[in-house]
Amino acid sequence: MSTYQYWQNRFEHPDEDEEELKAxxxxxFNYYQAEYGVRRLCTQIRDYYRLIGKKTPNHKRIQRLMHEMGLKCIKYNRRVSKY
Incomplete structure (x- = not known):
């Protein structure tokens, strides 16, 4: 199998870990009502994965998946005061 075919096969069949991580x-994200962004979700996800004894995912992977799913934090800007 060539490298090209290997990569084609890899993209056609997504990893089960990826689907679990997306869930x-x-x-x-829904639990925290879209107030947590990538940085804060990373710490929560890492704590969860350590608790169940799995390898913790990389922050870049979490950021990529959030971008693919269209999840963005809708929190106020720190420079603007909330009245």
Whole structure:
């Protein structure tokens, strides 16, 4: 099998870990009502994965998946005061 075929096969069949991680991200994002962005969700996801004894995902992977799913934090800007 050539390298090209290997990569084609890899993209056609997504990893089960990726689907599980997407579900965890979506669940935590909805739980915190879209107030947590990538940085704060990363710490929550890492804590969860350590608790269940799995390898913790990289922050870049979490950011990429959040971008693919269209999840963005809708929090106020720190420079603007909330009245």
């Amino acid at each position: 965890v991200i979506k669940g935590l």
